[in-house]
Amino acid sequence: MQINITFNGTAQTSDVEPRQLLVDYIRGTGATGTHIGCDTTSCGACTVLVDGTPMKSCTMFAVQANGKSITTVEGLKQNGDLHQIQASFKEKHGLQCGFCTPGMMLTSAALLEENPDPSEDEIRWAISGNICRCTGYINIVKAVQHAGEQLRNS
Amino acid sequence: MFPPAFAYSAPESLDEALATLTNEGESARVLAGGQSLIPMMKLRLASPAHLVDINNIPGLDYIDAANGYLRIGALVRHNDIVNSELVTAHNGAIASAAPWVADPLVRNRGTLCGSVAHCDPEGDWNSVMLAARAQVVAQSTSGERVIAIDDFVVDFFTNSLEPGEIVKEVRVPKYAGRGGGAYLKLERKIGDYATVAVATQLQLGEDGKISEAGIALTAVNNKNTRAIAAERALVGEEPSDEIFKEAAALAAQAAEPESNVRGTAEWKRNVVSVYTRRGLEASLAQARA
Numbered sequence: 218m219q220i221n222i223t224f225n226g227t228a229q230t231s232d233v234e235p236r237q238l239l240v241d242y243i244r245g246t247g248a249t250g251t252h253i254g255c256d257t258t259s260c261g262a263c264t265v266l267v268d269g270t271p272m273k274s275c276t277m278f279a280v281q282a283n284g285k286s287i288t289t290v291e292g293l294k295q296n297g298d299l300h301q302i303q304a305s306f307k308e309k310h311g312l313q314c315g316f317c318t319p320g321m322m323l324t325s326a327a328l329l330e331e332n333p334d335p336s337e338d339e340i341r342w343a344i345s346g347n348i349c350r351c352t353g354y355i356n357i358v359k360a361v362q363h364a365g366e367q368l369r370n371s
Numbered sequence: 372m373f374p375p376a377f378a379y380s381a382p383e384s385l386d387e388a389l390a391t392l393t394n395e396g397e398s399a400r401v402l403a404g405g406q407s408l409i410p411m412m413k414l415r416l417a418s419p420a421h422l423v424d425i426n427n428i429p430g431l432d433y434i435d436a437a438n439g440y441l442r443i444g445a446l447v448r449h450n451d452i453v454n455s456e457l458v459t460a461h462n463g464a465i466a467s468a469a470p471w472v473a474d475p476l477v478r479n480r481g482t483l484c485g486s487v488a489h490c491d492p493e494g495d496w497n498s499v500m501l502a503a504r505a506q507v508v509a510q511s512t513s514g515e516r517v518i519a520i521d522d523f524v525v526d527f528f529t530n531s532l533e534p535g536e537i538v539k540e541v542r543v544p545k546y547a548g549r550g551g552g553a554y555l556k557l558e559r560k561i562g563d564y565a566t567v568a569v570a571t572q573l574q575l576g577e578d579g580k581i582s583e584a585g586i587a588l589t590a591v592n593n594k595n596t597r598a599i600a601a602e603r604a605l606v607g608e609e610p611s612d613e614i615f616k617e618a619a620a621l622a623a624q625a626a627e628p629e630s631n632v633r634g635t636a637e638w639k640r641n642v643v644s645v646y647t648r649r650g651l652e653a654s655l656a657q658a659r660a
């Protein structure tokens with residue numbers, strides 16, 4: 218089936234089989250920042266933004282993205298500069314192995330769009346569908362708080 | 372992982388979706404949020420030959436409170452309910468359950484109606500709906516049918532829809548007078564299915580006595596189950612600690628849990644009793660507020 222997607226800001230037309238999962242479609246284009254962790258809808262490593270809302274791309278078919286705008290970690294960067302959430306994850310060491318990081322940053326970026334000054338509880342609640350096996354979340358929370366501050370002050 | 376091949380259609384009207392479902396018969400399945408169906412297809416526990424994706428149908432994402440019911444359309448996502456002031460104003464049990472369904476990413480996509488249709492005994496919504504005396508509005512090419520939730524939830528992953536029917540809406544009657552409700556859920560970790568959960572709803576008459584009571588249990592039977600003896604013990608009574616304790620004990624008797632990794636049967640039954648009592652207290656406080 219033919220689908221038209223705005224992928225990280227660029228219009229794209231592709232021919233896909235209905236059973237192809239969105240995550241496999243995305244990774245097949247060479248954008249391998251979207252990870253497959255569990256493949257069973259449990260971990261959030263495959264999180265992408267669908268029209269701005271974070272969703273698990275292992276649990277959507279590519280055909281369902283027809284007419285939608287998809288943002289992956291590759292699309293966070295603007296004009297060659299890191300998005301503030303990326304800069305803050307770097308600054309606050311919000312990652313160790315990095316496997317959860319793309320999904321974690323996309324969920325956090327969507328949270329900050331909606332709520333520029335979230336409390337620690339609100340941050341932890343918002344990222345509770347994104348599992349990290351390394352950091353213990355402490356520096357992730359700090360990174361999101363830092364990004365929020367920077368965005369509010371900019 | 373990917374599922375077996377299937378034919379896919381994404382109709383842009385309910386009529387078109389219903390026509391396709393009727394033509395394809397039992398081999399077709401509705402795809403709503405996909406948060407239960409797609410994982411099942413990937414694990415090859417389900418292999419529908421045809422998926423009718425309803426996500427592109429306009430006008431199904433409504434929450435409204437007209438004509439005596441709080442009505443929730445087929446494309447209302449769990450997270451829309453978390454954020455709905457209308458839901459908070461009209462039904463305490465629905466409002467308190469919404470944030471505890473799955474995790475935020477699943478809540479952005481999964482639907483209440485899909486969850487109700489799915490009839491997973493560990494799912495949260497059917498207990499809430501049983502306690503709130505919901506009705507399921509099923510639509511087919513031959514018209515609309517209203518099904519009481521007690522008749523809709525048939526068994527383990529089994530509802531009473533006929534082939535060709537779509538759940539268009541789930542609705543709950545508004546409180547007749549003062550009312551309140553709660554959903555208490557014990558989970559091993561955030562985002563998990565319930566170890567045990569209890570939905571409660573109380574309505575008070577002019578005289579302050581309990582005029583209607585709803586209690587239903589999650590994850591302790593082969594389907595979401597009303598604790599009918601407990602409900603009966605409450606109706607007509609003055610709310611009190613004693614009567615709540617009695618109802619809690621009766622609710623525990625309605626539970627037939629299995630011992631598993633989430634806990635022993637005896638302990639789960641005990642949680643049913645404690646959560647029923649706490650849920651009734653919270654429902655009463657809300658009704659009196």
Ligand SMILES: Cc1cc2nc3c(=O)[nH]c(=O)nc-3n(C[C@H](O)[C@H](O)[C@H](O)COP(=O)(O)OP(=O)(O)OC[C@H]3O[C@@H](n4cnc5c(N)ncnc54)[C@H](O)[C@@H]3O)c2cc1C
Nearest residue numbers: 401403404405406407408473481482485486488494495538
């Ligand atoms: C990690 C994870 C955790 C979860 N935790 C919980 C939890 O704690 N509590 C909980 O209650 N649920 C939980 N769920 C399930 C979640 O709530 C699903 O969203 C829900 O079960 C199904 O809704 P859906 O819209 O995604 O339906 P789908 O997956 O699209 O469909 C489910 C079934 O219902 C049928 N169906 C869907 N919509 C309709 C309709 N309108 N008419 C007729 N048939 C229809 C489909 O054909 C299918 O058989 C969890 C899911 C995941 C992946």
Ligand code: FES
Nearest residue numbers: 254255256261275
């Ligand atoms: S890979 Fe999608 S949720 Fe884990």
Ligand code: FES
Nearest residue numbers: 313315349350351
């Ligand atoms: S940094 Fe390793 S999983 Fe999160």
